[in-house]
Every structure is written in C-alpha cells, then in structure tokens.
Amino acid sequence: MTVDARINDWVLQRVIRRVMGPLVPLAATAAALLVGAAMVWGFGGDPVEGYRAMFTGAFGGISEFADTTVKATPLLLVGVGICIAFRASVINIGGEGQIIAGALLATVVVLALPGLHRGVLLPLALIAGAVGGACMGFIPGVLKAYANVNEILSTIMLNIVAGYMMQYLLLGPMIDKAAVEAGNHIAQTKRLSPNSDLPILLGDTQMNLGIVIGAAVAVAVFFLLWRTSLGYEIRAVGGSRDASRYAGMKVERRIVQALTLSGMMSGLGGAVLVFSSVAHRLSVESGPAGFTQLAGFNGIVAALFGGLHPLWTIPAAILFGGLLVGANALQRAVQVATPLVVALSGLVVVFVVSSDRAVRWARRVVERLDAAGSDRADSAPPETAGAPTAPSGEPGQP
Amino acid sequence: MIAQLALLDGAAVEVFAQARSGWSGFFTLATLVATVAAAIRLATPYLIAAVGESVGQRSGVLNLGVDGVMLLGAFGAYYTTVETGQPWYGLLVGLGIGMAMGLVYAFITVTLHAEQGISGIGIYLFGLGFSDLLFRQLVGTPRPILAFDGLFDFTLPEGRPDIPYPDLYNHSLVIYLAFLLVPAVTLLVNRTTFGLNVRAVGETPAAADSLGVSVARTRYGTILIGNTLAGAAGAVLALEKGIFIQNMTNGMGFIAVALVYFGAWRPLGVLAGSLLFSLVTAAVLQWKTLGILSGAAAQLTEMAPAAVTIIALVVVTHRIGAPSALTRPFRRGAEH
Numbered sequence: 001m002t003v004d005a006r007i008n009d010w011v012l013q014r015v016i017r018r019v020m021g022p023l024v025p026l027a028a029t030a031a032a033l034l035v036g037a038a039m040v041w042g043f044g045g046d047p048v049e050g051y052r053a054m055f056t057g058a059f060g061g062i063s064e065f066a067d068t069t070v071k072a073t074p075l076l077l078v079g080v081g082i083c084i085a086f087r088a089s090v091i092n093i094g095g096e097g098q099i100i101a102g103a104l105l106a107t108v109v110v111l112a113l114p115g116l117h118r119g120v121l122l123p124l125a126l127i128a129g130a131v132g133g134a135c136m137g138f139i140p141g142v143l144k145a146y147a148n149v150n151e152i153l154s155t156i157m158l159n160i161v162a163g164y165m166m167q168y169l170l171l172g173p174m175i176d177k178a179a180v181e182a183g184n185h186i187a188q189t190k191r192l193s194p195n196s197d198l199p200i201l202l203g204d205t206q207m208n209l210g211i212v213i214g215a216a217v218a219v220a221v222f223f224l225l226w227r228t229s230l231g232y233e234i235r236a237v238g239g240s241r242d243a244s245r246y247a248g249m250k251v252e253r254r255i256v257q258a259l260t261l262s263g264m265m266s267g268l269g270g271a272v273l274v275f276s277s278v279a280h281r282l283s284v285e286s287g288p289a290g291f292t293q294l295a296g297f298n299g300i301v302a303a304l305f306g307g308l309h310p311l312w313t314i315p316a317a318i319l320f321g322g323l324l325v326g327a328n329a330l331q332r333a334v335q336v337a338t339p340l341v342v343a344l345s346g347l348v349v350v351f352v353v354s355s356d357r358a359v360r361w362a363r364r365v366v367e368r369l370d371a372a373g374s375d376r377a378d379s380a381p382p383e384t385a386g387a388p389t390a391p392s393g394e395p396g397q398p
Numbered sequence: 399m400i401a402q403l404a405l406l407d408g409a410a411v412e413v414f415a416q417a418r419s420g421w422s423g424f425f426t427l428a429t430l431v432a433t434v435a436a437a438i439r440l441a442t443p444y445l446i447a448a449v450g451e452s453v454g455q456r457s458g459v460l461n462l463g464v465d466g467v468m469l470l471g472a473f474g475a476y477y478t479t480v481e482t483g484q485p486w487y488g489l490l491v492g493l494g495i496g497m498a499m500g501l502v503y504a505f506i507t508v509t510l511h512a513e514q515g516i517s518g519i520g521i522y523l524f525g526l527g528f529s530d531l532l533f534r535q536l537v538g539t540p541r542p543i544l545a546f547d548g549l550f551d552f553t554l555p556e557g558r559p560d561i562p563y564p565d566l567y568n569h570s571l572v573i574y575l576a577f578l579l580v581p582a583v584t585l586l587v588n589r590t591t592f593g594l595n596v597r598a599v600g601e602t603p604a605a606a607d608s609l610g611v612s613v614a615r616t617r618y619g620t621i622l623i624g625n626t627l628a629g630a631a632g633a634v635l636a637l638e639k640g641i642f643i644q645n646m647t648n649g650m651g652f653i654a655v656a657l658v659y660f661g662a663w664r665p666l667g668v669l670a671g672s673l674l675f676s677l678v679t680a681a682v683l684q685w686k687t688l689g690i691l692s693g694a695a696a697q698l699t700e701m702a703p704a705a706v707t708i709i710a711l712v713v714v715t716h717r718i719g720a721p722s723a724l725t726r727p728f729r730r731g732a733e734h
Contacts, residue, residue: 043535091515093462149711150720152462152515153659156652157704157711164701172694289645297523304516337534339644342527346466349520354510 025305025316028351036344045334057329058322066205070276072321074099074269074292076214078299079306079313080221081133081265086308087225088258089238094140094155095266095296097162098133100288102267103274104166104174105132107189107282111174114193121195126213126271133267134260136162141259145252151259159296163288170284188283198276210272214317217265221310224261234258269295293324294342301345304352320345424688433684434677439569439638441676442576443468443631443647447654448661448668449579450627455658456587457620458600458723459507462518464628465651466525467499471632473529476642477536479543489572489633496629497622499525504621508614511727522651530644542640572634579627583665596620600721603728613728628654653707660710662718671710678703 037047058068078095085092106129113121136158143149167187176190198208225231236244237254245251273292274282284291302320306313323345327338424430447464454461474495475488482488503521506512587593598606599616607613628651635650636642657675661667682699685691691699 039531093515093519143708143712147712147715149708149715150659152460153652153656153711154708156649157656157708160649160653160704161701161708164697164704168694168697168701171697175694294523297519300516300519301523337531339527339530339534343524343531344527346520346522346524346527349523350506350512350517353517353520354506354512 024355025307025348025352028355029305029319029348031351032344032347035347036340039340039343040330040334040336043334043336045336047334050330050334050336053333054323054326054330056326058326062202063205064325066202066207068318068322068325069211070206070208070321071293071324072317073210073214073276074273074295075299075302075320076211076313076317077217077269077272078266078295079301079303079317080214080218080310081137081262081269082300082303083306083308083310083313084221084225084234084265085258085262086303087238088234088255089241090141090144090255090258090262091152092137092140092155092259092262093152093296093300094136094158094263095269095299096288096292096294097155097159097296098136098263098266099270099273099292099296100159100162100166101136101263102129102131102133102270103282103291104169104270105129105135105267106271107174107192107274110192110196111189114195116193116195118195121193122198122275125196125275126268129271129274130264130268133270134264136267137259137261137263138256141256141263144259145255166284166288166291170282174282176281186283186285188279188285189281191279191281192274194280196275197280198272206276206278208276210276213268213272215314217268218310218314221261221265225310230254230257266296266299269299298324298345301349304349421690424684424690429684429688433680435569436683437673437677437680439573440679441672442573442638443635443650444654444657444675445669445672446576446579446634447628447631447651448657448672449583449665450624450631451655452658452661452663452665452668453583453587453596454617454620454624455724456600456663456721457596457617458603458721458726458728459617459621459624460514460518460655460725461503461521461621461624461628462515462652462655463499463503463521463525464518464624464631464654465647465649466522466529467496467625467628468632468635468647468651469525469529469645470499471495471629472636472646473532473632473642474629475633476543476636477532479637480537480541485543485637488637489630492629492633492636493626494629496626496632499629500622500625503625504618507727508617508621511729514725514727526645529642533642533644537642540641540643543637570638572637576634577669580665580669587665592616592619597721599728600723603723603726604730607728607730617728653704656707656711659720660707660714662714663721675703675707678706 033051037051040047040050057064059065078099081098082092082095106125109125109128110121113124116124140149140151140154140158143154144151170187170189171185174189176184176186176188178190179186179188198210201207201209201212223231225235233244233249233254234257236247236249237251237258241251244254270292273295277283282291298320299317302317303313305320306316323341327341330336330340331338424433447468451461451464471492475485475492477488478491479485479488499521503517506517507514585593587596595606595611595616596619598609598611599613603613606616631650631654632647635647639646653675657668657671660671660675661669679700682691682696682702685699686696
C-alpha cells in the first residue's frame with residue numbers, strides 16, 4: 001500500500017465515522033418518529049399537527065425550552081454515567097435505583113443540616129447524592145467483578161430494592177411529620193431547606209443550575225474517558241477483557257470503578273431531581289417510577305442516541321427532554337396520550353441497537369473497495385517493513 | 399398506583415375473616431394453607447415467563463424485554479376479554495401478541511445481531527409505553543372483567559377420597575397448565591432433537607453450525623417460544639386480576655429473567671425459584687393483612703424477594719455456569 005493509498009484509506013475511514021456516527025442515531029430516531037406518526041394516525045389524530053405541537057411545546061419559546069432543559073438534566077446525568085459503563089462493556093440497567101439512592105442520601109443530608117449556608121449545603125448535598133449513587137453502583141460492580149454475577153440482573157434487582165427502600169423511608173423515618181399530625185399520610189418529606197434549592201437561571205422559568213452541572217459533568221467525563229489513563233483502561237477493558245488483563249491492567253478493579261462512576265452520575269441526577277423539583281421535596285407519592293420519571297431507562301436512550309459519547313449525550317438528552325415535555329402538547333393537540341413517548345424511546349433504542357449491523361455492512365463494503373484498491377497498490381514496490389497493515393483482501397473483522 | 403396494586407395482590411391472598419391478627423393468627427393451619435395456595439397462584443405468571451425465558455437462554459439468547467411483552471400480552475388479553483367477554487380469546491390474543499413480539503425480537507437479535515441486553519430494554523420501554531397508550535386510547539377508565547370464571551376453575555370432584563387441604567388444589571385450570579409447562583419444557587430441551595440443537599447452539603454455536611444445525615433457525619424457535627410464553631404470562635396476570643393497570647407487572651418480567659439464573663437454566667429449578675419467590679411474597683402479604691407488619695415496615699419486607707434473588711444469584715452463578723454463548727450473537731466465521 002502506498003503512502004497515498006494509506007492516507008486515502010485513513011481519510012475515508014474518518015469520513016465514514018464522521019458521517020455514519022451521527023447519521024445512524026438520527027435515522028433511527030426518524031424511523032421511530034415515523035412509527036409514532038403511524039400510531040398517532042391510527043388513533044385518529046393528525047401526525048403533522050401532533051408533531052408540530054410537540055415541537056413548539058418543547059422548543060417553541062424560552063419557557064418551553066427551560067422546561068425541556070429541566071427534563072433533560074436527569075437524562076443527561078444518567079446518560080453520561082451510562083457512557084462510562086457501556087464503554088467498559090458493563091450494562092448498567094440500575095439507573096433507577098442509583099437515582100433513588102442519590103436522591104435519598106442527598107435529602108438526608110439536607111434534612112440533617114438545614115441551617116447550613118447555601119454555598120456549603122448545596123454542594124454538600126449534591127456530593128451526597130453522587131456518593132449515594134456510587135454506592136448503588138459499587139454493589140453490582142463488586143458482584144460482577146469478583147462473584148461473576150450478571151450486572152444486568154443485579155442492577156435490576158437493586159432497582160426494586162431501592163424502590164421499596166424509598167417507600168419505607170418516606171413513609172417512615174423521613175415522612176413529613178407536621179403533615180402526619182395534620183392527618184396527611186403522604187409518602188414525602190417536608191419542604192426541604194430553601195438553601196438546597198437549585199438556583200433558577202432564567203427569571204420566570206424553571207431552568208436551573210442542574211443543566212449546567214450536567215453539561216459540566218459531561219465535559220469532565222469526556223476528559224476522564226479520553227484524557228486519563230483510568231479512562232483509557234476502562235475503555236480497553238470494554239474492548240477486550242482478556243487483552244487488557246494480558247497487558248497488565250487490573251480488569252476487576254476497572255469494572256468496579258466503571259459501575260461506581262456510572263452510579264455516581266445517576267446519583268447526582270437523583271439529587272438534582274430533588275432539589276430542582278417544583279415542590280422542593282422528595283416524594284414517592286406516585287411510586288418510585290413517578291419520582292424518577294424513568295430517567296434511569298431514558299438516560300440509556302439518550303446515551304445510545306449520543307453514540308455513547310458524553311459530549312454528544314448533551315444534545316441527545318435535550319432532544320429527549322424535549323420529547324418528554326412535548327408529549328403533553330401532543331396530547332392536547334391530537335388526543336394521543338403521553339405514554340406514546342415512552343413507546344417511541346423504546347423504538348429508538350431498538351432501532352439504534354439494530355442499526356449497528358447496517359453501519360458494519362457499509363464499513364465492510366468500503367473496506368472491500370479499499371482492499372481492491374490496495375491489491376493494485378501492493379504490486380508496487382514493498383513498503384516499509386513492520387507496518388501493521390492487514391493482508392490485502394482481508395476485510396478487517398469489526 | 400402502588401397502593402392499587404397492593405390492593406389487588408391482597409385480593410389474591412384469601413384472608414379468613416375469623417383469623418386472629420398477629421403471629422398466632424399466621425401460624426394456624428388454615429392461614430398457612432391459604433398462604434401456600436396464594437403462593438401457587440402468585441407464582442404462575444413468573445413461572446410461565448421464566449420457563450419460556452429459560453428456553454431462550456439455553457440457546458444463548460437473553461431477552462430482557464419479557465416485562466414489556468408481558469404488559470402487551472396483559473393488555474391484549476384484558477381488552478379482548480372486555481370486548482368479547484371470552485377470557486379464552488383473551489388468553490389466545492395474549493399468546494399471539496407474545497409470538498409477534500418474539501418475531502420482532504428474533505429479527506433484531508438474530509438476524510441483525512443487535513446487543514441483546516440493550517435491545518431488550520428497548521422492547522421493555524416499548525411495551526411499557528405502548529400498553530399504557532393503548533389502554534388510555536381504547537379503554538380509558540378501568541373496567542374490571544369477570545375473568546377466570548366457572549369455566550376456568552378446577553375443583554376437586556365431589557366423591558373424591560379424602561385429600562387434606564383441598565384449598566391447595568382449587569385453582570384455575572390455567573394454573574395447572576402453567577405447572578405442566580415444567581415437565582413439558584424439560585422433555586423438550588432434554589429429550590428432543592430440537593432440544594439438543596438448542597443446547598448445542600447455546601454452548602458452542604460454531605460447532606453446532608459446522609454440524610449443519612442452523613443457529614439462526616434454532617434461536618428463532620426458542621425466542622418465539624419464550625416470547626409466546628411471556629405474552630401468555632401477561633395474559634394470565636391480567637385475567638387473574640381481572641383488570642389492566644399501567645405497568646401492572648411492576649418488574650415481574652425482570653424477576654422472571656433473574657429466576658432463570660436462580661433456577662440454573664433448568665425448568666425444575668425455575669419452578670423452585672418461582673415458588674420460593676412467591677412464597678415470600680405471599681407471606682409478606684399475609685403478614686400485612688394480619689397486621690403483623692404495618693405501615694412503613696411492610697415496604698421494607700416487600701423488598702425481600704428481590705434481595706433474596708440477588709443473594710441467590712451470587713450463590714448460583716458461583717456454582718453453575720450460564721450457557722457459554724449467552725448474549726453472544728452468532729456470526730459464521732467470527733470468533734464469537
């Protein structure tokens with residue numbers, strides 16, 4: 001292969017990656033939205049009108065966009081955590097439980113130290129949230145690394161455990177005692193200290209510091225994954241456990257760290273969810289899923305949509321936050337209920353995951369063309385020895 | 399919603415009006431028998447779904463979408479029964495929906511080689527959202543259905559020899575069919591050519607492939623079986639409770655997946671797991687109705703089944719390995 005051919009090859013690969021990367025999730029989402037349009041049409045609504053209402057409801061004005069950012073924040077934080085775990089080939093389905101653990105620990109801190117200055121209390125509570133989530137990620141991490149317990153199952157079981165734990169704590173020790181005395185047995189805390197409210201960023205809207213925290217965390221995780229040796233090892237372990245072990249990496253430790261960090265992000269998301277809530281309290285009145293709003297699952301959708309890249313997860317989360325906010329407008333406009341969006345996000349996951357093969361197929365076609373090209377190039381004088389090029393005609397196995 | 403579900407569960411446990419409250423009330427023969435009878439009833443949906451899932455996993459396919467398929471099957475059965483008044487039709491529709499979802503899942507994971515864990519979550523979210531959506535669009539306000547009526551009931555014949563505790567046997571016919579699945583699937587997996595293929599494909603798909611067994615066709619078969627049973631499990635759940643509620647499975651499908659690990663991929667083990675799991679659940683419910691557990695503490699004990707499952711996972715995966723090809727898509731010529 002001549003230098004020219006190799007540069008060509010390299011450019012081609014870059015172009016494919018650049019174009020296919022964002023294209024696949026976009027196409028998958030477009031496909032999901034098409035199915036959604038068919039559903040709306042099937043229920044007797046006008047899909048165009050519905051989607052228009054959805055878009056204006058989510059991005060049509062400052063206050064709409066502010067609501068979208070509020071919904072996007074937990075998705076972003078969970079999604080960034082998912083990026084870490086999935087990059088290590090660890091499937092963390094425990095976002096729900098980690099959100100709950102983070103929210104609970106953060107709330108405990110605020111309930112215990114309500115008088116602290118805002119500048120101290122809020123960071124402390126957010127850190128507590130991260131710690132709570134990290135603990136919830138640590139458990140399945142250890143179980144996977146040292147007892148070979150499938151992390152998918154253990155995280156799902158921990159979701160259930162966390163849900164009941166939350167109901168127990170909010171009906172028991174953490175319940176709003178004043179309300180109980182007044183005869184109100186609602187599973188929620190009292191209004192938390194105003195010192196723990198996340199500051200509103202934009203005048204009359206709900207947009208708060210949470211989205212900024214989320215974006216900052218996304219940037220930090222990007223640096224962690226691609227600019228530190230820990231991140232490198234996490235990704236290496238995700239690529240091949242055996243090869244990483246052979247290279248001297250502590251595979252078990254990296255797995256635990258990946259799940260712990262992943263849980264940490266979700267836990268932070270849980271804390272943000274509490275401190276940015278309209279009622280400024282932790283409530284499980286509408287069930288654990290009512291509190292998390294399924295962010296533990298929808299965060300996976302956002303992360304997949306963002307190509308498991310923390311920075312791309314930012315716009316992805318905002319888009320899915322917009323879907324969630326816009327669902328209400330869609331319901332008002334065409335009388336199709338909001339669970340449509342849950343179904344759509346499921347479809348997005350399915351389409352993104354299965355489009356992988358389409359990408360591979362495209363890559364292989366290009367590689368084959370390429371190999372045909374390099375066959376001709378190979379008849380030219382042999383190139384420098386030791387260059388790690390694959391034998392010609394052999395498409396690199398993805 | 400949670401309270402509503404708890405109420406429904408409570409109805410499943412037969413409470414004796416004359417039972418005393420407290421522990422002394424629990425440790426009476428009548429209450430213990432009622433608890434076991436309730437456990438058998440509660441175990442049914444788990445059992446059906448988990449036995450189905452075990453077939454899929456033996457062939458190397460993990461399906462995390464069970465919960466979503468169950469919800470769709472539950473809605474289909476409920477809606478059909480509301481419209482036609484025939485629970486048998488409802489059950490059939492539940493089976494049909496499961497089969498359809500199975501085709502979709504098989505296409506995604508076998509034909510398109512998609513990552514199984516994540517695509518399962520996609521199926522779950524789809525089922526969760528779509529069943530809720532259909533319910534709100536087509537039904538709106540919950541209408542209870544007269545589900546397992548006389549037609550379904552199995553009662554011991556009158557002139558029978560004296561069997562102790564007849565309550566243990568008076569169940570719907572569907573429950574008996576569910577328990578018959580255990581020997582049926584055991585035979586299918588261990589004593590038929592298809593079962594041999596399933597096990598071969600689940601352990602070393604490349605070897606099976608080289609011997610002319612179609613990995614794809616075998617996996618399509620097992621996924622269809624698994625999802626059909628998941629749809630059936632949802633249908634049974636809806637018919638048993640006589641109603642459909644948003645997210646009424648409340649994670650049962652995920653527990654069913656865990657029970658497969660718990661049962662070490664054998665139908666008999668799955669049966670043991672389901673019974674143990676629902677025995678704990680039934681006991682907790684019974685304690686609640688007897689006032690042994692009250693208020694917040696009840697929530698704490700309700701996490702017991704999930705916590706027990708985690709511990710069981712640690713013990714089981716330590717001793718018995720999963721099918722080696724589990725979660726691995728098969729590509730001819732590729733190493734995995």
